[in-house]
Amino acid sequence: MPELPEVETTRRGVSPLVTGQRVSRVVVREARLRWPVPTALSRELPGQRVEAVERRAKYLLLSSGAGTVLIHLGMSGSLRVVAAATPPALHDHVDIVLDDGQALRLRDPRRFGAVLWVRGDPWLHPLLAGLGPEPLGEEFDGHHLHRLSRGRRAPVKAFVMDGRVVVGIGNIYAAEGLFRAGIHPRRAAGRVSASRYDALAAALRRVLSEAIDQGGTTLRDFVAEDGRPGYFQQRLHVYGRGGKPCITCGRTLSEFRIAQRSTVYCAACQR
């Protein structure tokens, strides 16, 4: 579920309901996420006011005077704001209960997600410190990709999914960006030209922005009912379409695996 657009959609949905609220308690029903949910979170967050809800890569940061809650949704996580009295469903692992009677509730069936508590400067945390630029930020462009890729022999798809290069490009948007830029996903990263990296950076920006916009279309009821943002309805050009015709040339889309991830592309349009 969560690629960058969904995490950003979640942030926008949750932020106005949580920011400025005081935390009354933290309920951890299942601490065994990717890393154990620290007991210090339950001790030190209650009584604090949530100052802001920020995003870096696919991490959400809830800041308070005493520390920062670092949340990652993994493969299957979702966050909602519910009435604190709402009975938890299966896999509703953590509640951050607020003074106004609502709770920020994490559901994560596969438990690849994380809820951490960082006392000092969160930007120095090991999970955040080494990250590359935001794909929608100013530092990210074709020149950045071109410069970092020289001498790299890994497939360009794996290269753009590497968070040290640029954050937030998951399996869906890597495939979509490469298709729109006409680049074969298995081409060695070091053998993609500067101008084609310009096209790739622009394509990634565009597809991510579009997805966020579409998530935004259902933002109003996002927190209320079924937390599914609208961007799933957007037309994906290649992801999940292996064996179907290319929307540009009609040729059957090919599918193979790069680093255990399914990868769909058009052998005619992508070189």
Added chain:
DNA sequence: CCCAAGACCTGGCGGC
């Protein structure tokens, strides 16, 4: 340093 593969989990689906 670079790269590929393994690891962590549950649930849904297709095939038999």
Added chain:
DNA sequence: TGCCGCCAGGTCTTGG
């Protein structure tokens, strides 16, 4: 209907 193998939006960790 039931069971089995495979696949799924991520990314840290390990080993060559």
